[in-house]
Amino acid sequence: MQALTASWAGWVAAYEQHCKALPGPTHTVCPNCGADELRVMFAGRTERRTGYAAFWCEGCLVGIHLGRCAVPEGAAMESLDTPVEQRAVRVPNYTMLWPDEAE
Numbered sequence: 001m002q003a004l005t006a007s008w009a010g011w012v013a014a015y016e017q018h019c020k021a022l023p024g025p026t027h028t029v030c031p032n033c034g035a036d037e038l039r040v041m042f043a044g045r046t047e048r049r050t051g052y053a054a055f056w057c058e059g060c061l062v063g064i065h066l067g068r069c070a071v072p073e074g075a076a077m078e079s080l081d082t083p084v085e086q087r088a089v090r091v092p093n094y095t096m097l098w099p100d101e102a103e
């Protein structure tokens with residue numbers, strides 16, 4: 001098991017910073033391992049631009065999942081109607097951090 005060094009708040013702060021930079025290049029560092037390898041995938045109702053977000057680090061495969069969120073303007077998002085295997089962004093099987101484990 002990967003040691004979890006970052007708090008939930010640290011991950012949310014990184015997520016917010018990452019989202020602000022979208023759709024441009026993002027260079028937020030992973031709060032867990034420090035790598036510049038954070039990835040986000042939004043999926044939901046494209047017409048409403050709401051859905052969920054998977055946010056993880058490709059370096060250490062740790063991240064968070066946000067159940068209901070607004071998809072930032074200009075950010076790429078996947079429709080829930082698109083089968084997972086046909087989506088542009090492949091989400092790895094990463095270790096999810098939850099608020100109650102971190103605080």
Ligand SMILES: [Zn+2]
Binds near residue numbers: 035057
């Ligand atoms: Zn990492």
